[in-house]
Amino acid sequence: MKGIQDYYPDHFAHCYGCGRLNEHGHQIKTFWEGEGTLTRFVPKEYHTAIPGFVYGGLLASLIDCHGTGSAALALAKAQGIELSETNAPRCVTASLQVKYLKPTPIGGEIVIKGKIKEVGARKVIVEAELFANGVLCVVGEVVSVLVPDNFGL
Numbered sequence: 001m002k003g004i005q006d007y008y009p010d011h012f013a014h015c016y017g018c019g020r021l022n023e024h025g026h027q028i029k030t031f032w033e034g035e036g037t038l039t040r041f042v043p044k045e046y047h048t049a050i051p052g053f054v055y056g057g058l059l060a061s062l063i064d065c066h067g068t069g070s071a072a073l074a075l076a077k078a079q080g081i082e083l084s085e086t087n088a089p090r091c092v093t094a095s096l097q098v099k100y101l102k103p104t105p106i107g108g109e110i111v112i113k114g115k116i117k118e119v120g121a122r123k124v125i126v127e128a129e130l131f132a133n134g135v136l137c138v139v140g141e142v143v144s145v146l147v148p149d150n151f152g153l
């Protein structure tokens with residue numbers, strides 16, 4: 001199943017967190033799940049903070065790109081864009097807030113759920129909850145802003 005990241009134009013698909021064309025990156029995929037959004041990721045052993053627990057910077061990165069992906073899904077829906085080929089809207093992060101509630105264990109799948117809090121013409125606010133083994137470990141809020149398709153080229 002394709003995530004929103006599979007529909008970004010090629011020149012917007014090199015992000016370390018979510019670019020499908022970045023072979024060194026995390027290549028996360030973000031989908032709708034009901035009214036919310038969903039991203040899954042399995043940390044590797046080397047994503048370590050202290051042995052057994054995930055590095056917080058990685059968790060922030062996952063929430064960041066889950067946020068921009070969710071924002072793109074929300075903008076596509078709000079603007080009636082039917083996703084096909086590489087026509088997805090593309091957002092960058094204006095603001096990222098992360099709260100670490102509990103240490104996040106390495107050794108299973110991380111699930112990040114997103115709630116679309118606000119959708120404007122260009123700005124989208126997404127609340128994120130990150131779970132490990134069903135336990136809420138991190139929460140965040142991402143403000144994303146749409147960039148024009150040819151910006152920065």
Ligand SMILES: CCCCC/C=C\C/C=C\C/C=C\C/C=C\CCCC(=O)SCCNC(=O)CCNC(=O)[C@H](O)C(C)(C)COP(=O)(O)OP(=O)(O)OC[C@H]1O[C@@H](n2cnc3c(N)ncnc32)[C@H](O)[C@@H]1OP(=O)(O)O
Pocket residue numbers: 011012013015017064065068090091092093094095120122123143145147151152
């Ligand atoms: C690598 C990104 C480079 C920066 C963008 C340049 C080119 C884009 C080209 C390609 C992008 C392709 C792929 C992106 C890859 C990865 C994405 C994953 C996530 C990231 O790794 S991405 C890197 C970190 N990211 C940045 O490097 C952003 C640097 N920054 C800017 O490029 C500008 O700052 C920008 C575009 C954010 C806004 O610029 P702008 O001129 O469009 O803003 P404008 O004033 O029109 O605001 C419009 C509405 O956003 C609200 N707003 C603005 N800033 C806010 C803030 N900080 N907090 C809360 N709300 C804010 C306003 O309040 C208003 O809200 P309202 O409509 O409600 O009034």
